[in-house]
Amino acid sequence: MTGVKVNNVLGSLGLGILAILITVAIFAPQIAPYDPHDTYKWMERPSSEHLLGTNDVGNDILSEVIYGTRVSLFIAFTVSITAIIIGTALGLIAGYSSGVLGFLIMRIVDIFLTIPRMVLIIVLAAFLTQSIWNLIVIFIIFGWMMTARIVRSEVLTLRSQYYVDSAKMLGGSDRYIIWRHILPNVVPLVVVQFIMEASHVIIAEAGISFLGLGDPVARSWGTIFNYAFEYPNIILSDAWMWWMLPPGLCIAATVLGLTFVGYALEERLNPKLKTVVGMEA
Amino acid sequence: MILKISKLKTHFSTPDGLVRAVDTIDLSIRERETVGLIGETGCGKTVLGLTITRLLQSSTTVKGTIIYKETNLLKISETEMRRIRGDEIAMILQNPTTSLNPVMRVGEQIAEVIRLHQGLNKKDAAEKAIKMLGSVRIPSPSQRANEYPHEFSGGMKQRVMIAMGLACNPSLIIADEPTKGLDVTIKSQIIKLLKEVTKEKAMLLITHDLSVARALCDRIALMYAGELVECAPAGEIFDAPRHPYTRGFLGSLPRNGLVPIPGMSPSLINLPQGCRFHPRCANAKAICKRKHPGMTEIEDGHFVRCFDA
Amino acid sequence: MHYINKLAYYLVIILIILSINFFLPRAMPGDPLAYVLGENPDMPIRMTEEEREMKLAEYGLDKPLPEQYVDYMIKLSKGDLGHSIYYKNPVMDEILIRLKWTLLLTGTATVIYMPLGIFLGAESAWARGKKKDTLSLITILTVSSFPSFVLGTLFVIFFAFKLGLFPLGCANTIGATYANPLEEALDILHHLILPVATLIIAHIGGTYLLMRNSMLSVIGADYILSARAKGLSERYILNRHAIRNALLPIVTMAALTIGFMTVGTIFVEKVFAYPGIGLLLYDSVLRRDYPLIQGIFLFISIFVVLANFIADMAYVWLDPRVSDE
Numbered sequence: 001m002t003g004v005k006v007n008n009v010l011g012s013l014g015l016g017i018l019a020i021l022i023t024v025a026i027f028a029p030q031i032a033p034y035d036p037h038d039t040y041k042w043m044e045r046p047s048s049e050h051l052l053g054t055n056d057v058g059n060d061i062l063s064e065v066i067y068g069t070r071v072s073l074f075i076a077f078t079v080s081i082t083a084i085i086i087g088t089a090l091g092l093i094a095g096y097s098s099g100v101l102g103f104l105i106m107r108i109v110d111i112f113l114t115i116p117r118m119v120l121i122i123v124l125a126a127f128l129t130q131s132i133w134n135l136i137v138i139f140i141i142f143g144w145m146m147t148a149r150i151v152r153s154e155v156l157t158l159r160s161q162y163y164v165d166s167a168k169m170l171g172g173s174d175r176y177i178i179w180r181h182i183l184p185n186v187v188p189l190v191v192v193q194f195i196m197e198a199s200h201v202i203i204a205e206a207g208i209s210f211l212g213l214g215d216p217v218a219r220s221w222g223t224i225f226n227y228a229f230e231y232p233n234i235i236l237s238d239a240w241m242w243w244m245l246p247p248g249l250c251i252a253a254t255v256l257g258l259t260f261v262g263y264a265l266e267e268r269l270n271p272k273l274k275t276v277v278g279m280e281a
Numbered sequence: 282m283i284l285k286i287s288k289l290k291t292h293f294s295t296p297d298g299l300v301r302a303v304d305t306i307d308l309s310i311r312e313r314e315t316v317g318l319i320g321e322t323g324c325g326k327t328v329l330g331l332t333i334t335r336l337l338q339s340s341t342t343v344k345g346t347i348i349y350k351e352t353n354l355l356k357i358s359e360t361e362m363r364r365i366r367g368d369e370i371a372m373i374l375q376n377p378t379t380s381l382n383p384v385m386r387v388g389e390q391i392a393e394v395i396r397l398h399q400g401l402n403k404k405d406a407a408e409k410a411i412k413m414l415g416s417v418r419i420p421s422p423s424q425r426a427n428e429y430p431h432e433f434s435g436g437m438k439q440r441v442m443i444a445m446g447l448a449c450n451p452s453l454i455i456a457d458e459p460t461k462g463l464d465v466t467i468k469s470q471i472i473k474l475l476k477e478v479t480k481e482k483a484m485l486l487i488t489h490d491l492s493v494a495r496a497l498c499d500r501i502a503l504m505y506a507g508e509l510v511e512c513a514p515a516g517e518i519f520d521a522p523r524h525p526y527t528r529g530f531l532g533s534l535p536r537n538g539l540v541p542i543p544g545m546s547p548s549l550i551n552l553p554q555g556c557r558f559h560p561r562c563a564n565a566k567a568i569c570k571r572k573h574p575g576m577t578e579i580e581d582g583h584f585v586r587c588f589d590a
Numbered sequence: 591m592h593y594i595n596k597l598a599y600y601l602v603i604i605l606i607i608l609s610i611n612f613f614l615p616r617a618m619p620g621d622p623l624a625y626v627l628g629e630n631p632d633m634p635i636r637m638t639e640e641e642r643e644m645k646l647a648e649y650g651l652d653k654p655l656p657e658q659y660v661d662y663m664i665k666l667s668k669g670d671l672g673h674s675i676y677y678k679n680p681v682m683d684e685i686l687i688r689l690k691w692t693l694l695l696t697g698t699a700t701v702i703y704m705p706l707g708i709f710l711g712a713e714s715a716w717a718r719g720k721k722k723d724t725l726s727l728i729t730i731l732t733v734s735s736f737p738s739f740v741l742g743t744l745f746v747i748f749f750a751f752k753l754g755l756f757p758l759g760c761a762n763t764i765g766a767t768y769a770n771p772l773e774e775a776l777d778i779l780h781h782l783i784l785p786v787a788t789l790i791i792a793h794i795g796g797t798y799l800l801m802r803n804s805m806l807s808v809i810g811a812d813y814i815l816s817a818r819a820k821g822l823s824e825r826y827i828l829n830r831h832a833i834r835n836a837l838l839p840i841v842t843m844a845a846l847t848i849g850f851m852t853v854g855t856i857f858v859e860k861v862f863a864y865p866g867i868g869l870l871l872y873d874s875v876l877r878r879d880y881p882l883i884q885g886i887f888l889f890i891s892i893f894v895v896l897a898n899f900i901a902d903m904a905y906v907w908l909d910p911r912v913s914d915e
Contacts, residue, residue, distance in 0.1 A: 006724050113846075114603050116894040118853040120610070123887045126875045127618045127625075203737050207857055210739050211872055225740065229861075235747050248740035255735035263731065336818055366821035374819060379812035383911060384834050393830070394820040429910040445820070 007264045014260025017253055025070045032063035036219070043239065052242040055224075056231055064224055065246045071132065071220040072254070075205050078136055080197040083143030088190055090144065091151025092178060095159070106152065109145045117142040118204060125213040132215045135208065139201050147193045154186050188269050192262055199258035206251045221247035282348075283453055283483045284310040284333070289345035291325075291332045298550040302328040304507035305345075307576070310453070315484040317498035317515070319491065319530070321546050325507045326487045327375070330455045333485075334372045335362050349453070368398040371446035375458040377438035381430040388414070388426025391445050398449045413444040417474060436467035440474065447478055454484045460493050472496045491531065495519060500582075503527050506547050506557040509576065513583035523579065523590040525562045556587070564589060593903075600899045607891045611884050612662050622651055625880040627675070671885035676877045681885035685867060691761050692866030696855050698782060699789035700848065707794045708840060711801025715836075716828055718806060727802070734795030738854045742788040742861035749784060756784045759863035785862045789854055796847050797840070804836040811835070838909055845901035849894040 024031060033051075034040075039058035046053045052061040094105040121138050128134045158181065208214060209222025212230075216223070228234055228243040291303035302325040310316050318326050331337050333347055335354060347354040349370065354362065366372075374380040382390060391410035395401055401409060407426070414422035417440040430438060439459060446454055459475060460468045475484075476497055486497055494501055495515065502512040503526060511524040522528045529542035544561035547553055553560055559569040568588055576586045615625035623642070626649050637645070646652040650661050665672075671681035710726060717723045733741075750756045757763070761781050768774040808814065809832065817827045856868035863869065867886055874882040906912050 010728070110599075111603055111606060114600075114895060114898050115607060115610075116849040116853060116891055118850075119887055119890045119894075122853075122856070122871070122875065123614065123883055126878070126883055127614060127880070129619075199735075206737050207739065207853075210737075210857060211860065211875060213875065229739075229743065235743075235751050240743075240747060244743060248736075248743070251740060252736045255737075256732060259731050259735055334819060336815060363821040363823065366819055368821060372819040374812060374816050376812055380816040382813040382817070382831050382835070384838075384909060385831070393822065397820065397822060431911045445816075 007267050010260040011264030014257045014262075014264065017257030018261065021069055021073060021250075021254055021257065024066055025073045028066050028070045032060075032066040034060040034063040036060065036064040036067045045238075046242050052246055053239070055227065055243060061224075061243055061246065064219060065221070065250060068219055068221045068224050068247060069250065071215070071218045072202060072205065072222070072251070075132055075136055075139070075220065076198045076201040076254075079139040079143055079201045080194050082140050083197055084147050084190055084194045086140070087144035087147025087193070088151050088186065091148040092155060092182065092186075094148065095152040095155025096178065096182075102152075105148065109148050112142065112145045113149075118207070121204065122208060122211060122213070125208055130213060130215055132218050132220075135205060135215070139204065143197055143201065147190060147197070150189055150193060151186050154189055155182055158182055158185055188265075192265050192269065195258050195262035195265070199255045199262070202251060202254050202258070221250050225251075282309055283312050283350060284485075285346075285348040286333070287346045287348075289329070289332065289347060290343065291328055291337065292342045293338075294340070294342075295550075300549045301507050301552065302549055303332060304552075306504075306507075306509055308502055308509065308512070310483050310485060312452075312483055313481060314500065315479065315486055315498045317494035317501040318485060318487045318504055319489065319494055319501060320504035321489060323546060323549070324504045325549060326504050327457055329504070330372060330457050330485065330487050333455060334366055334370060335359075336366075336372070364398075367394050367451075368449045369451050370453045370455065371449070371451040373442050373446040373454065373456040373459055375461055377442045378430070378435065380442060381438060383430055385429075386427055387430060387433070387441055391426075391441070391448050394445065394448050410444075410448070413448050414441070416447070417441070417444040417478070419444070436463055436471065439463065439467075439471055443471075443474065443478065452482060454479060454482055455487070456484060457487045458489070459486070460488070460490060468493070491519075503530065506552060507549055508557065508586070509584075510558065510586045511584065512576075513580075513585075517580075517583055523583070523585045524558075524587050525564060525589070526558050529561075593906075596899065596902050600895060603895050604892060607888065607895065608663070608666065609659075611888050612659055614884060615880060616655070616658075623649070626651070626672075671888065672881040674874075674879055674882040674885075676874070676879045676882070681882050684870065684882060685885055685889055688865060688867045688870045691864060692855055692859070692868060694761075694778075694782065695785055695789065695859070695864060695866055696848075696851050699786045699793070700851060702786070703790040703794045704797060704844065704847075706790070707797025708801045708837070710794075711798040712805050712828065712833055712836065714798070715802045715805030715809060716824075716832075718809070726798075730795050730798050733791055736792065737857070738788055738792035739857040739861050741792055742785065742858050745784050745788055746861065757781050759861075761865050781864075785858050785864050788858050788861070789851065792858075793847065793851055793854055796843075796850065800843055801836060801840055804839045805832060808832050808836045834908070838905065841901055841905045841908060844904075845894070845898035848897045852890055852894060 036059055038060070040050065040054050040060065042054055042056055042058040044050055044054040044058075050060050050062065052065065055061055055064065090105050090109075094102040096102075121142060124138050125135065128138075205214070205220060206222030206225070209220050210226045210229070212226055214220055214223035214226070219227075224247040225244055228240065228247075231239070231243075234240050234244065286306060286308045289303055289306045289308075290301070293300040293302060304325075306329065308316070308318075318329065320326050328337070332341075332343055333354065335343075337343070343355060345355070349365070352365075354365070357365075381387070388407055388410045391413055392403075392406040395406040395409050396403070399406075399409075411422045411426050414426055419425055419437060419440055425433075430441070433441060443456075443459070446456070456475070460471050463471060472493060479497075484497075486494065488494055498515045500513065501515050501518045503510050503518075503524065505526050511518065511522070511527045513523075518527060519531070522531055526542070529540075532540040533542060542561055543563075547557060547560070554573075555571050556562070556565070556569040556574050559565040562569065566588070572588075574586050574588050576584045577590070578584050579590055615622050618625070623645055627645065643652065650658055653661070669682050671685075673679065674681050674684050677684050710730070714723045714726050746758060750758045757780060759781075762774070762777050763781075766777065768777065813835075814827060814831060817831045822830075855866060856871055858864065859866045859868035860872045867889070871883065871886045873879075874886065
C-alpha cells in the first residue's frame, strides 16, 4: 500500500518539476529579463540588475539559462518524439510481419544497441558543423532501437493472445487490428519509453555540449556549463556559484523530473511487480 | 487427529477490495488419512494450503486456529514455524516447472532441506538426496542428481517435487495439484507413486481432478467460493452426493457426460448474498437468496451446507 | 552452435564498426583530404592542383573506393591507425600511452560500483516497500540525475579546492620525484579517488535499478515460495536461490554499463584533466585531429563489443538452460 503512495508522490513531484521547466521554455522571451545575446559589463557578480550576474562576454546569465531551457528541452522532446514514432512503426512492422523484413529490422536493432552510441555520436558531432539540427538528427538515428524492440515483443505477446486471432477470424483487416487492438496496448509502454529517451537525450546533449560540440549560437545548459568550465580559474572565484551551478542544477532537475514520472508510470503499468504472492492464478 | 483447522479465515486487502479467499473453514485430518480438497480454480484451495504452512505475505489477515498435533500454528514464532516447514509439514507446490530453481542442480535442491532439518553434512545429504530420487523411481538417480530441472520431463519434475517433500520424512504432506498438466499415463504413475509413499502419512490433497481424488482420498471436502460446502468419506461423495455443487461437479466428469455447471464461480471480492451457490443452483429457493446456510451433519461424518439436504 | 553463432554475430558487428570508421571522413560533407590534413573541412584548402594530387596520392585517396577499403583493412590488420596530425605520431602509440590511465580509472570504478550496485539493488528489493527500500531508491534516483561532469566539478570545488583533501586534477603530481614505489602508488591513489568516486556515483544507479527490478520479479517466482516451504531462512534464500537468478539479466546488461562507463570516462577525464583516452579524445576533438578521433572511436567501440561478447559467454555459463540448446 505504501508503495502506491510513494509512487504517487514521486510521480506528482516529477510532473511538477517538468511543468515548471516547460512553462519556462515556452515563455522564455516573457520571463527572461534580457536578450541572452545582449552584452553588458562582463563578469559581474549577482545584483538586482543581473540576478545571476554576467558571463565572460557580458551576457546576462539568468536570461541565458532561461533561453537554455528552451534549447535543451526542444532538442530532448523533438528527438524523443521522432525517435519514438520511428521505433513504434518499425516495432509494429517487425512484430506483425514475421518475415525477412521483421528479422532484418531486429538485427539492425541488435547491431545498433551493441555499438557504443555515445562515442559514435561524439565522433559524428566532431565531423559535422556545430548546430542543434545536426545534433537532433544524430540523436534520432541512435534513439529508436529500444522502442522498436519493446513494441515488437509486446506485439508478439498480443498476437499470441486470442482476441487478435478472433478479430482476424471475424474478418478485420490488418490495419484495423493494429489500430484497434494492438496500438492501445502498446501506447503505455511507448509513453514510458518516450520519457526514458528524453532523459537520455538531456544527459547526452549536455555531455556533447560539455565537450564543446554544442551549438554556439543556440546555447543549451550543457554549452553554458562548458563555457563556464573553460573560463580560467573559475573555481577559484565564486563565479561558479551563479555561472556553473544554475545550468548544472537545471540539467539534474530535468532528468530527475523525467525519472520520477517514468518510474511512477512504470510501476503502475507493470502488474508483475504487484502480484500478491500465493494468489491462485 | 494430526491437524485440526477451526473457523479459519484468510483475507487479503487489494486495491479492488477485500478478497475473502478462505472464509470460516473447519477441517481436520487424522493420522495416515488422505483428505481431498476439491474445487474449481479460484475457489481458494491453494490459499488454504499456503495458510496452513504460513507462506502468505505478512499483510494477509488470518483468523481462527490451526492445531498441528498440540501446537497452534498461528500462534508460534516465524523461527518455530520454519522448523516445522519442510520437516514436519511438507508442501508440494503446484507447477514443478516453475517451482524448481532453474539454476540449481536437482540433487542440491533436495539436499539443502536435508542439511537444514536433519543436520547432515554436505556429503551425507547429497547421498540421501540421491536415495530420495531413487525412491520416487527416477532412473539412474546419482547421475540425475547432478542435472538441472530443464533436463527433466514434466512427470520427472513432479517426482522431484515429491522427493523434495518427502526428504525429511514429514508427518503431514500438503500436495497442491500434483497431477496438473500431466498426460493420462504419467498421471496414473504419479497417483500410484503418491499412494505408495504416503501410506504411512497424513496428506491434504488439493486438486480439481476428481479421478485423482477418487484414487487417493479417504475423505473429500468440496470447496466453493472460499468455504466448504460438503465434506464426507470419499465413497459417500461419489455414491451419494448431497450438495447441488457436488452433484454438478460430478456431472461435469467426462464419463458422466460432461455437463458443466451453469454460470461462473463468483469473485471472492463480491460474494452473493445468502447461499453463495444459489445463482448457479437449479433448485434454489427463496430462502437460499436470503439466508446463508450453515454446515450440518446429516449422517455420521457427512457434512453438507444446503437447506435442501 | 551457440558459440559459433555468437562469434559470427560479433565479427559482423566489428566489421560494421570498421566500415563506419572507413566511411566517416569520406561520407561527411567537406573535403576528405581536409580530414587527413586537419584543415577546416568547410574551407577550400589553398594549394595548387599538383600539390593536391600529390597529397591525395600520399594518403591513397586518389584510388577507387573499393581499393581504398582494402588498403584500409590491410593497414588495420597491422595495427596501423594512421598518424595523428597534432602529435605527428602513429595514432596507436598515442592511444597506448594513455590507455593505462583509463584502464586504472574505469577498472577501479567498475570493480567497486558493480558489486555495490548489485548488493544495494538486491537488499532494496528484498525489503520492498519498507522504509529502507524507499529511501535508497529515492536517494539513488536523485544522485543519478546529475551528469558525471556536473558531479565531478562539484567534487573538485568542494573536496579539492575548498577542503583541500585531494588534488585538483591530473593522474599524479607533475614533476614529482618519488623516494620509493609505495610513495608513487600513494600519490596516484590520491589523484584517483575523486574521479573514481564521480564515476561510481554517476553510474551506480543503472546497476542498482536493474538489480532491484530483476530481484523483484525473482521474489514473486514459484521457486522462492518453494524454498520457503522447505523452511529455509530468508537470508539463505536470498543468497542461494534469489541472487543467482536475479543476476542473469545483470550479466547481459553488464557489457552495456561498461559501455556507458567507458563513455562516462571521457567527461570525468576532462573535468579532472586525467590523462587517459577520454581526455585524448576531447583534446583531439578540440584540435580536429581526425585520424586520432577515428582511432579512439575504433578502439573504444571494439573494446565495448568485446565486453559484450564476454558477457554473452558468461551468461551461457551462468544459465544452464542456454548451454544445452
